[in-house]
Amino acid sequence: MSAQREMKEKNPWQTPVMIIITVIGVIAIVALVTVAVLQNRPLLQKYKYGIVLDAGSSHTALYIYEWPAEKDNNTGRVEQTHSCKVKGPGISSYASAPLEAGESLRACMQEAEKLVPGKRHHETPLYLGATAGMRLLNIENSSASDKVFQAVGDALQKFPFSYQGARILSGQEEGAFGWVTVNYLDDRLKQGLETTGALDLGGASTQISFVSNNYDGSESPRNSVTFRLYGNDYNLYTHSFLCYGKDQALKMTLAQMAKEGPATVFDPCFHPGYTATKNYSILYDGPCVSDRKPQAALATFTHTGKGNFLQCQEAVKSVFNFTYCKYSRCSFNGVFQPLLQGPFGAFSAYYFVMNFLNLTDTSIPLETVKDSLKRYCATPWNQIMLLHPDVKLKYLAEYCFSGTYILTLLTEGYNFTSKSYSDIKFIKKIKSSDAGWTLGYMLNLTNMIPAENPDSPPLPHVGYVSILSVIAVLLFILFILFILSLRPLWPRCSKQPQIV
Numbered sequence: 001m002s003a004q005r006e007m008k009e010k011n012p013w014q015t016p017v018m019i020i021i022t023v024i025g026v027i028a029i030v031a032l033v034t035v036a037v038l039q040n041r042p043l044l045q046k047y048k049y050g051i052v053l054d055a056g057s058s059h060t061a062l063y064i065y066e067w068p069a070e071k072d073n074n075t076g077r078v079e080q081t082h083s084c085k086v087k088g089p090g091i092s093s094y095a096s097a098p099l100e101a102g103e104s105l106r107a108c109m110q111e112a113e114k115l116v117p118g119k120r121h122h123e124t125p126l127y128l129g130a131t132a133g134m135r136l137l138n139i140e141n142s143s144a145s146d147k148v149f150q151a152v153g154d155a156l157q158k159f160p161f162s163y164q165g166a167r168i169l170s171g172q173e174e175g176a177f178g179w180v181t182v183n184y185l186d187d188r189l190k191q192g193l194e195t196t197g198a199l200d201l202g203g204a205s206t207q208i209s210f211v212s213n214n215y216d217g218s219e220s221p222r223n224s225v226t227f228r229l230y231g232n233d234y235n236l237y238t239h240s241f242l243c244y245g246k247d248q249a250l251k252m253t254l255a256q257m258a259k260e261g262p263a264t265v266f267d268p269c270f271h272p273g274y275t276a277t278k279n280y281s282i283l284y285d286g287p288c289v290s291d292r293k294p295q296a297a298l299a300t301f302t303h304t305g306k307g308n309f310l311q312c313q314e315a316v317k318s319v320f321n322f323t324y325c326k327y328s329r330c331s332f333n334g335v336f337q338p339l340l341q342g343p344f345g346a347f348s349a350y351y352f353v354m355n356f357l358n359l360t361d362t363s364i365p366l367e368t369v370k371d372s373l374k375r376y377c378a379t380p381w382n383q384i385m386l387l388h389p390d391v392k393l394k395y396l397a398e399y400c401f402s403g404t405y406i407l408t409l410l411t412e413g414y415n416f417t418s419k420s421y422s423d424i425k426f427i428k429k430i431k432s433s434d435a436g437w438t439l440g441y442m443l444n445l446t447n448m449i450p451a452e453n454p455d456s457p458p459l460p461h462v463g464y465v466s467i468l469s470v471i472a473v474l475l476f477i478l479f480i481l482f483i484l485s486l487r488p489l490w491p492r493c494s495k496q497p498q499i500v
């Protein structure tokens, strides 16, 4: 009995006070950690949406973007969740039937109505931005372009979204927002990393945008766009060449070849064996080519392929002006361009064409790329059709021209060399989002990229909870040690006989 008593005296855990203290301590720790976890648990994700219609010269595309609702306006990542290609041509082709321009958007808009949750419809901004096709129509016939916008606006307002208007983007905006998209998606802006230049090839215009250490905007200020994003200042060089998208460049090249108005145009940019009858009136319509119209032309001409890459390159070069430059350096047509500074992302038609030609790998030497294109252009048209039975004939017929145009634009136009060619990456998407101006446009209009880097909690959620738990346990141990250190002062409750 006395041994048991002695043990009890030596082991304070067996005293009722200590048992109560321990239970209370454990309950307190569990309560503390539970409250911390519940309080800091990430909330159930809710999303917000934005819709942008890219009304291009060749077609219109609709993009739906999504981002976490509680991170609106600072750290949230915006992602493209859906895209829809509008059937038919670009809205500028509806100049003589504007109502059809509005009507053409209906199927994609109905898709968007189903995909964006109903309770978010009214707060979802809807933008339409038109690019070079409408720029050209506006130059040619501004009242026709107004009517197209009116019809498109009327059609879009019938949908339950928050319609924010339809407008023509300037070439500078198109270039700059393409650059923002690429660098935002690559996480380069938030982290303040070296940026990627953007090369965009559309149907009617083409844009080049990049940051160069040699450009502060003082030379040719119209090419300068400044941004303050996440606390970093950017001075961007950007230029948009109207008429140098691949469809208008094809028209200009052909118009140049046909300037004498012959009955047959022998074209080195089309495959041998290719032949089609075309209207001179169509060849010369639009502001990019109307001034090249021959005095007296026949109604039609026979377009005959010759399949010769080198001659095609010469023909393409003839639509660039390399002789005039009032700046320290120029790309072409007297336009200032600072020294190239890579890397570059090349998207839209750059990607469609180089991907079809199997030439997206820029580690392949430029000379090898040219040799490959030389062989492709020389391949007879009937063989090409047999090799690619599923490709639209219009696209298929033009890949030799398009590939030659891309290489000429990059090397002769923008001055990429055999070495700097490898700085280019042909891209379609970055993560789940298409490269293009639309995302940058929406981020800008919804103020989604702050000028300053938003404050973020110093610790992630898990780290915070772990540290809190460790501190709680340490405090508890200290408390126990403190109680134990007071042991000599505890009232003795032994049953030893009292000496009176």
Ligand SMILES: Nc1nc2c(ncn2[C@@H]2O[C@H](COP(=O)(O)OP(=O)(O)OP(=O)(O)O)[C@@H](O)[C@H]2O)c(=O)[nH]1
Pocket: 055, 056, 057, 058, 059, 090, 131, 132, 133, 201, 202, 203, 204, 205, 206, 245, 246, 247, 348, 349, 352, 353, 356, 395
């Ligand atoms: N091969 C191929 N070409 C395409 C495809 N989609 C578009 N294109 C062509 O690529 C070129 C550029 O297309 P987009 O980037 O949509 O250009 P856009 O917005 O119509 O033109 P801009 O108004 O000048 O910006 C056009 O000549 C289109 O006809 C595709 O899926 N495959």
